[in-house]
Amino acid sequence: xxxxxxxxAILLPxxxxxAPRDVQSTPHVTxxxxxxxxxxxPGESITVLLSLAMIEGWHVYWRNPxxxxxxxxxxxxxxxxxxxxxxxxxxxPHAVPYQGLVNxxxxxxxxxxxxxxxxxxxxxxxxxxxxxxxxxxxxEDICIPETVTFTLALPVGPxxxxxxxxxxxxxxxxxxxxxxxxxxxxxxHGETLALELSGTDFAxxxxxxxxxxxxxWGVIDHAAPQELRRSTEGLQLTLxxxxxxxxxxxxxxxxxxxxxxxxxxxxxxxxxxxxVQAAPAASTNALLMIGFALLGGLILNxxxxxxxxxxxxxxxLVGHAGDPRTRILGGLSYTAGVLVSFAVLGGVLIGFKQAGxxxxxxxxxxxxxxIFALAAIMMLVALNLSGVYTIGGRLMGLGGSAGRSSFLTxxxxxxxxxxxxxxxxxxxxxxxxxxxxxxxxxxxxxxxLGLALPYLLLSLSPALARALPKPGAWMKTLxxxxxxxxxxxxxxxxxxxxxxxxxxxTLSLMLALVTLGFAVWAVSxxxxxxxxxxxxxxxxxxxxxxxxxxxxxxAHSVSHAGAEPYRAExxxxxxxxxxxxxxNLTAAWCITxxxxxxxxxxxxxxxxxxxxxxxxxxxxxxTNQDPEITALLEQHGRAGVPLYLAxxxxxxxxxxxxILTPAILRAAFAQIAPLTKDAQP
Amino acid sequence: MNLMSRFxxxxxxxxxxxxxLAAPEIGKPAPDFSTMTTLDENLSMGALADKTVVLEWTNAxxxxxxxxxxxxxxxSLQEAAAADDVVWISVISSAPGKQGHVDAATANALSxxxxxxxxxxxxxxxxxxxxxxxxxxxxHMFVIDKGxxxxxxxxxxxxxxxxADIPKATNYVTAALTAIKAGDAVETPxxxxxxxxxxx
Numbered sequence: 001x002x003x004x005x006x007x008x009a010i011l012l013p014x015x016x017x018x019a020p021r022d023v024q025s026t027p028h029v030t031x032x033x034x035x036x037x038x039x040x041x042p043g044e045s046i047t048v049l050l051s052l053a054m055i056e057g058w059h060v061y062w063r064n065p066x067x068x069x070x071x072x073x074x075x076x077x078x079x080x081x082x083x084x085x086x087x088x089x090x091x092x093p094h095a096v097p098y099q100g101l102v103n104x105x106x107x108x109x110x111x112x113x114x115x116x117x118x119x120x121x122x123x124x125x126x127x128x129x130x131x132x133x134x135x136x137x138x139x140e141d142i143c144i145p146e147t148v149t150f151t152l153a154l155p156v157g158p159x160x161x162x163x164x165x166x167x168x169x170x171x172x173x174x175x176x177x178x179x180x181x182x183x184x185x186x187x188x189h190g191e192t193l194a195l196e197l198s199g200t201d202f203a204x205x206x207x208x209x210x211x212x213x214x215x216x217w218g219v220i221d222h223a224a225p226q227e228l229r230r231s232t233e234g235l236q237l238t239l240x241x242x243x244x245x246x247x248x249x250x251x252x253x254x255x256x257x258x259x260x261x262x263x264x265x266x267x268x269x270x271x272x273x274x275x276v277q278a279a280p281a282a283s284t285n286a287l288l289m290i291g292f293a294l295l296g297g298l299i300l301n302x303x304x305x306x307x308x309x310x311x312x313x314x315x316x317l318v319g320h321a322g323d324p325r326t327r328i329l330g331g332l333s334y335t336a337g338v339l340v341s342f343a344v345l346g347g348v349l350i351g352f353k354q355a356g357x358x359x360x361x362x363x364x365x366x367x368x369x370x371i372f373a374l375a376a377i378m379m380l381v382a383l384n385l386s387g388v389y390t391i392g393g394r395l396m397g398l399g400g401s402a403g404r405s406s407f408l409t410x411x412x413x414x415x416x417x418x419x420x421x422x423x424x425x426x427x428x429x430x431x432x433x434x435x436x437x438x439x440x441x442x443x444x445x446x447x448x449l450g451l452a453l454p455y456l457l458l459s460l461s462p463a464l465a466r467a468l469p470k471p472g473a474w475m476k477t478l479x480x481x482x483x484x485x486x487x488x489x490x491x492x493x494x495x496x497x498x499x500x501x502x503x504x505x506t507l508s509l510m511l512a513l514v515t516l517g518f519a520v521w522a523v524s525x526x527x528x529x530x531x532x533x534x535x536x537x538x539x540x541x542x543x544x545x546x547x548x549x550x551x552x553x554x555a556h557s558v559s560h561a562g563a564e565p566y567r568a569e570x571x572x573x574x575x576x577x578x579x580x581x582x583x584n585l586t587a588a589w590c591i592t593x594x595x596x597x598x599x600x601x602x603x604x605x606x607x608x609x610x611x612x613x614x615x616x617x618x619x620x621x622x623t624n625q626d627p628e629i630t631a632l633l634e635q636h637g638r639a640g641v642p643l644y645l646a647x648x649x650x651x652x653x654x655x656x657x658x659i660l661t662p663a664i665l666r667a668a669f670a671q672i673a674p675l676t677k678d679a680q681p
Numbered sequence: 682m683n684l685m686s687r688f689x690x691x692x693x694x695x696x697x698x699x700x701x702l703a704a705p706e707i708g709k710p711a712p713d714f715s716t717m718t719t720l721d722e723n724l725s726m727g728a729l730a731d732k733t734v735v736l737e738w739t740n741a742x743x744x745x746x747x748x749x750x751x752x753x754x755x756x757s758l759q760e761a762a763a764a765d766d767v768v769w770i771s772v773i774s775s776a777p778g779k780q781g782h783v784d785a786a787t788a789n790a791l792s793x794x795x796x797x798x799x800x801x802x803x804x805x806x807x808x809x810x811x812x813x814x815x816x817x818x819x820x821h822m823f824v825i826d827k828g829x830x831x832x833x834x835x836x837x838x839x840x841x842x843x844x845a846d847i848p849k850a851t852n853y854v855t856a857a858l859t860a861i862k863a864g865d866a867v868e869t870p871x872x873x874x875x876x877x878x879x880x881x
Contacts, residue, residue, distance in 0.1 A: 145842035
């Protein structure tokens with residue numbers, strides 16, 4: 001659509017458009033300059049639109065052209081006024097690579113606007129001559145600087161904006177970067193720079209690419225790859241520093257490409273980030289970090305989740321105090337179990353990171369499925385300690401072959417350690433993931449070693465083993481007591497779950513846990529029918545869990561005060577009554593939607609305008625791909641959100657642009673509904 | 682390239698670059714190289730360790746280079762440099778088949794034609810010297826004072842292909858050479874390079 005409009009701007013003969021226009025061609029570029037008004041008053045500021053259409057394979061440049069190249073310039077003269085170098089608007093750029101260098105610019109076509117003021121002494125009824133000299137560098141493999149001169153004759157008189165130009169200008173405005181709503185800063189790590197944006201919109205968003213374009217040369221190495229990392233706190237882009245000094249702050253544009261349904265949306269966000277000094281990236285501190293990981297692993301043993309497991313294992317040692325071989329084998333297998341589990345965990349996280357997924361320990365624990373699974377495991381282990389069932393007894397090493405059971409206990413200890421250590425491990429894992437792969441794996445293994453160390457030492461040292469108290473009834477009491485920290489952990493996990501899914505799902509999952517308890521109890525009875533009942537209970541539990549977790553990521557989306565949920569029936573009913581309606585189709589993972597909501601759809605003025613014009617506001621939440629919303633999207637030829645529709649009392653909907661401003665909304669509302677007589681906007 | 686092979690490649694490159702720096706830095710020794718000039722003479726940066734040297738990346742077909750040669754600006758810079766015993770080396774890093782690639786005979790003929798006066802012209806079709814200095818544009822200028830890099834970047838501060846801008850612009854190379862001659866610090870050691878991209 002945009003290409004079509006630019007083509008129209010260039011190809012329509014001047015006579016068809018009342019607004020003054022001039023077209024010039026060079027061998028590589030067809031360019032046009034058009035005024036926004038059919039006529040303008042003396043002293044008025046109007047807009048001129050410069051459109052460039054390059055032949056295939058050639059490009060022109062952004063205001064920071066990158067490694068080489070030259071930005072487009074426009075010099076305007078209105079009547080007798082002195083020439084002015086126009087301040088052009090710049091649509092979001094693209095990275096144009098060439099042989100290891102990277103430039104910033106535009107392929108295909110681009111348009112820019114500039115302001116020009118009609119001199120105060122212009123005579124009404126005359127034609128004001130406007131000349132404009134446009135210079136650009138157009139390149140493919142080789143570069144050619146080109147200059148063209150446009151001449152416009154603008155009638156001076158009453159101000160008359162051109163309707164066709166208004167459409168082209170709105171379309172142009174959609175290509176410009178919008179002001180970023182997120183706080184940003186640039187952390188100087190010496191060799192690398194980290195651009196950090198804070199916000200919660202990024203974690204669940206479907207971002208395909210993030211590209212940062214600094215406004216001036218020398219801030220970053222334009223050709224270096226930019227590594228993206230996301231978390232629930234925000235977004236981080238690792239950049240290689242450029243040749244010049246950074247200064248106190250850096251201005252630029254971050255372009256995010258996000259996937260929405262079947263569509264791709266590319267939006268630029270403009271901001272100035274203050275530069276902060278940060279610790280040098282720890283590429284030389286690998287050894288230090290491994291040491292910290294070891295220490296961290298040791299501390300994990302004190303966590304309420306892990307401590308019971310450790311204590312039970314220690315109790316098992318008490319039983320084997322006199323048998324060194326079993327004891328040592330047990331200790332080594334447990335350690336092996338822990339190390340292997342951590343290595344696997346580390347490998348999986350690193351693998352995800354390689355694949356480009358947003359990875360971080362804390363982030364993975366945002367998944368309700370993972371949380372529920374951990375809560376279930378806590379329950380199972382705690383119930384075992386409470387003596388509700390004994391099948392798992394071997395797992396705890398209170399009987400059975402020392403080697404295999406100890407290994408499995410090691411694995412269990414790792415799993416059970418997971419939720420309690422999330423806040424702590426998040427930092428370690430985050431730090432580990434920016435290291436080269438071998439170092440990252442070593443850090444994970446060191447963490448595991450720290451976790452296994454106390455028990456390993458206990459099992460290897462006869463002196464320590466002898467120091468343990470003699471077996472007795474106290475063991476059973478201790479075992480039962482240790483179940484309670486685990487119950488506590490399960491409860492905490494359910495609380496985390498309740499933040500992530502709605503109330504009904506939380507209830508289902510709590511019932512599922514209870515059913516799980518019953519199921520394991522029943523399955524471990526000797527009586528066959530009871531075991532059968534247990535099996536059925538297990539299935540019920542799975543059904544409950546699946547039903548509640550079926551739609552993961554059903555996070556609380558932005559609360560839409562004053563809005564009704566979109567339903568096809570509701571819209572149909574309102575239309576039948578000739579009522580004006582505003583429909584907002586959005587999703588929790590759509591960044592463009594979130595930014596629009598913040599910029600235009602949450603303000604008091606917005607709600608007041610809706611009320612004043614008696615417009616019904618419907619919000620369609622497509623976070624979980626609702627078929628009715630999909631149908632409405634398809635009806636308007638779209639495959640993804642956002643979609644903003646303003647329905648007049650009769651006639652088709654007005655489709656609003658994807659980047660909303662309060663001005664666009666006000667204009668649309670004014671078009672579909674007059675102010676009701678006793679209301680004030 | 683996955684992280685593993687990128688890590689391996691990075692390690693290999695770091696080892697291979699030996700004493701030379703991975704990227705040129707102001708105040709540090711300028712990257713060393715040895716090569717043949719278009720007059721079949723041996724040229725080594727090491728042998729010029731006691732001189733002031735100017736490296737000029739060039740491409741005769743690039744409009745930005747033509748701006749400076751067409752107006753006589755580059756030639757007068759080269760003559761002034763020669764008078765001060767500054768060694769001016771023009772480097773052509775265009776790859777075979779790309780814009781600006783010439784053989785030794787053509788390069789010498791072009792030089793004659795334009796009245797250019799570099800002390801040496803070096804052909805670098807493999808791009809090795811260009812990448813050693815991270816040369817990105819033509820023209821891209823480097824001023825080396827007794828083996829230490831004193832200036833790198835664009836030739837002046839008006840980024841255009843219009844010869845009329847030359848008298849209005851501050852010439853960074855002249856400024857750097859003047860400062861070095863007087864024994865002062867170079868005021869603008871890094872400037873934004875502009876021009877066509879080097880055709881590696």
